[in-house]
Amino acid sequence: MAQSLHLFNPSTRSSSLIPSPSKQCYSYPKPSHSISYRGFPVGFVKLSVRASSSSDLDPAPSSSSQVLLASDNGKGVAGGASATYAAPQDSGSIEVDTVTEAELKENGFRSTRRTKLVCTIGPATCGFDQLEALAVGGMNVARINMCHGTRDWHRGVIERVRRLNEEKGYAVAIMMDTEGSEIHMGDFGDAPSAKAEDGEIWTFSVRAFDSALPERTINVNYDGFAEDVKVGDELLVDGGMVRFEVIEKIGPDVKCRCTDPGLLLPRANLTFWRDGSLVRERNAMLPTISSKDWLDIDFGIAEGVDFIAISFVKSAEVINHLKSYVAARACDCDIAVIAKIESIDSLKNLEEIIQASDGAMVARGDLGAQIPLEQVPAAQQKIVQVCRQLNKPVIVASQLLESMIEYPTPTRAEVADVSEAVRQRADALMLSGESAMGQYPEKALAVLRSVSLRIERWWREEKRHEAMELSAIGSSFSDSISEEICKSAAKMANNLEVDAIFVYTKTGHMASLLSRCRPDCPIFAFTTTTSVRRRLNLQWGLIPFRLSFSDDMESNLNKTFSLLKARNLIKSGDLVIAVSDMLQSIQVMNVP
Ligand SMILES: Nc1ncnc2c1ncn2[C@@H]1O[C@H](COP(=O)(O)OP(=O)(O)O)[C@@H](O)[C@H]1O
Ligand SMILES: C=C(OP(=O)(O)O)C(=O)O
Ligand SMILES: [K+]
Ligand SMILES: [Mg+2]
Incomplete structure (x- = not known):
């Protein structure tokens, strides 16, 4: 009845x-x-x-x-x-x-996966068959990062995802992530990365180089860089993966000594620190959405992407502005705007930013470069909770399975990190380098899937009262x-x-x-x-x-x-x- x-x-x-x-x-x-x-x-x-x-x-x-x-x-x-x-x-x-159909039939309703999975698409996963393998493996959203690649390259990915959806019945959504105007390094020409050794002197320059970069030289995208930094400042690549000390300034060139060696990756984020604090000089005045970002946004609207993720959001204002911009241009589709929480300012204005957005991303990569690493877990928990209260989907991103870029199995610590995000009941987990350029994209996705399923089951069985x-x-x-x-x-x-x-x-x-x-x-x-x-x-x-x-x-x-x-x-x-x-x-x- x-x-x-x-x-x-x-x-x-x-x-x-x-x-x-x-x-x-x-x-x-x-x-x-x-x-x-x-x-x-x-x-x-x-x-x-x-x-x-x-x-x-x-x-x-x-x-x-x-x-x-x-x-x-x-x-x-x-x-x-x-x-x-x-x-x-x-x-x-x-x-x-x-x-989903197969999962529902095989395992019954109860054991279908609840946590959604986002994969960053890069050279390792941009082909049709590779994208299909990710869809089969449970990818719900494909993310393209406008920091890397050309618009034509991204257009190709979007077309293949759409074709996959049409031909094979998937509903994989597309998220376009803007570059943002924070400071980052350029590419290394043909080399995929460069190694900085302890004590080496490298030049960070805002000059445009016509031909190949001179040895141990790195391009910086921000014109005011040489003026903003001071001798003695500490320069952090990717929040500390590699560290330099500024030793000399010569016009547009900044000479630095490597103090913590490591691998330099193209377009890695740069922050500089003075007396133990992040320096916010004129770089803090850079617009959240750069002129290049606006062109990328126009591209995203024209391509009908499902989500636009905005890097380094500082206030609700920029989200409101973008939402009206999108509403005025995207006539027949409704593009959701995702605020990336990855700066001190975004933490200060967290609730108003999330309220204005259609969702948020805990972008732990840059967040960990702006606040002490040991504060990132508490910030993550707070962001996930605020999103849940305000009914906005939240994605936990960056380094979830970082070691799987190179190895076929995750570390125990990585599995514990994924478990924690699932236990916090975040809407989605995201792969970055693991799926974009790693050696084991499908295996990394399979780990996210199996850990999600296991923790969700544990929650239902043990934690219902919470x-x-x-x-x-x-x-x-x-x-x-x-x-x-x-x-x-x-x-x-x-x-x-x-x-x-x-x-x-x-x-x-x-x-x-x-x-x-x-x-x-x-x-x-x-x-x-x-x-x-x-x-x-x-x-x-x-x-x-x-x-x-x-x-x-x-x-x-x-x-x-x-x-x-x-x-x-x-x-x-x-x-x-x-x-x-x-x-x-x-x-x-x-x-x-
Ligand atoms: N479209 C692309 N083309 C080439 N490489 C890419 C692309 N997207 C991502 N990658 C690679 O994957 C890595 C991780 O991706 P992501 O986390 O999105 O970027 P980032 O590390 O710059 O924040 C990047 O550092 C880059 O090496
Ligand atoms: C997801 C992030 O942003 P991006 O990969 O664009 O730097 C991050 O910083 O964690
Ligand atoms: K980005
Ligand atoms: Mg970031």
Whole structure:
């Protein structure tokens, strides 16, 4: 027997949507057998609430009443959509990728992976077959780093990922990461890297060299470099992978002695320190988004990437600016803006930056160059928590499996680091050099996958009581209803041990609210557009499906059940909870 719980705010809906006892709007699919429910409220409850009339999203007068309906037969409860959705042409199909399909069939719902995986694409993984191997291995998002390679090179990667999605049914999203205008070294011409030995004198220069670089010379991208540094400053490459001391300044050239030897990689980040503190001279005035970044952003918009990650964000202002820029130019696609938290300024303004963004990245590489390394773990935990509270997806990035650039197995410490990020319930983990230029990209991805699965299972079995208290975030009354529905649905799903939560969501918002609750069961997110489906691929626990659906939940459910059954993804008797952002309701039912 199907049971349902609906919430209405009658004043926000047309009169035809108000429940009418004589009108039976739903006849839910009848399961083949009935089950008993523990603790499920059945009955009719009327609540009086004060709706905020100041919200433009919810123009309800303060006298409006909010009605909570629960039904034990799933019939006679009316509702409707706040918008009418046109059913696209291909209404008879459901799209889900073959890897998820295989995983669901082999391991059952419970053991599908909840933590999402991002792979940086570089020379080691840019071919079609290599990209396909990563997709098969569980890559949810492909990241291209505009610090490296040409736009043509990146365009090629985007085309191959899109082709992979079209030909093989994947929904791999594309994230474009901007270079940012912090100080970094140039390339080494044909050499992939250079070795700096203890005591060697190297020249860091802002001069443009026409031909090959002179020996032991490094280009610096920031014109003010030679003016900003002082003799005696300490110069850190990549947060301390290699260290130099500034010994002499000669016009545009800065001579430095190597004090900690190591490998110099192209475009490595440079910071300089004076008396134990990071120096913030005129370089602190560089714009977050450089003129080259703006051209890259235009490229990303033209290519229809799914996410744009902004390096070295300092304030919410730049995010707001970029979001309006994107909104004005990207007419038919919705590009999410991800704030990379990798500077002292971004930590200072953390909450406002995350609030303004569509997600965040804990970019530990540069963060570890700006704050003492021992402070990075606490910063990571804080960023992950703030993102969860504010309902923004968060990616933990950099050096997760650094040794796997060279070796086929990770260190125990790396496995512990990956475990910690999964235990913090971050939405996604990211590979950088491991997948871009390492020797074992697929093996590194397999480690992220197996560690995620194991820790997620441990969490479900052992840690359920450690649920995070989620504060209210809704900015309108209608938002608050959605939020409460998702919290209740997630709690019910855990208590009733349901097999899956189904969410019908046009924009993806309702799916993200469910993901935020980190329920024990997977969330099947049905959405009408391929772009939303790809975007949902970054969020914890969501299995995005593309499906055409209408505002009629009965037919949506019937259609979903029959399509999923035909593909052996669900079976009669499976217990599911369905929620939707068109009709604010929770329904509990067995698959017929
Ligand atoms: N498009 C690319 N072309 C060439 N090399 C790349 C590319 N993307 C990434 N890499 C390599 O992978 C390494 C790690 O990638 P990433 O972490 O994104 O960059 P970075 O180390 O510069 O912050 C880079 O240092 C670079 O050597
Ligand atoms: C992910 C990071 O940014 P990028 O690789 O672009 O330096 C980082 O600094 O950790
Ligand atoms: K970058
Ligand atoms: Mg960085």
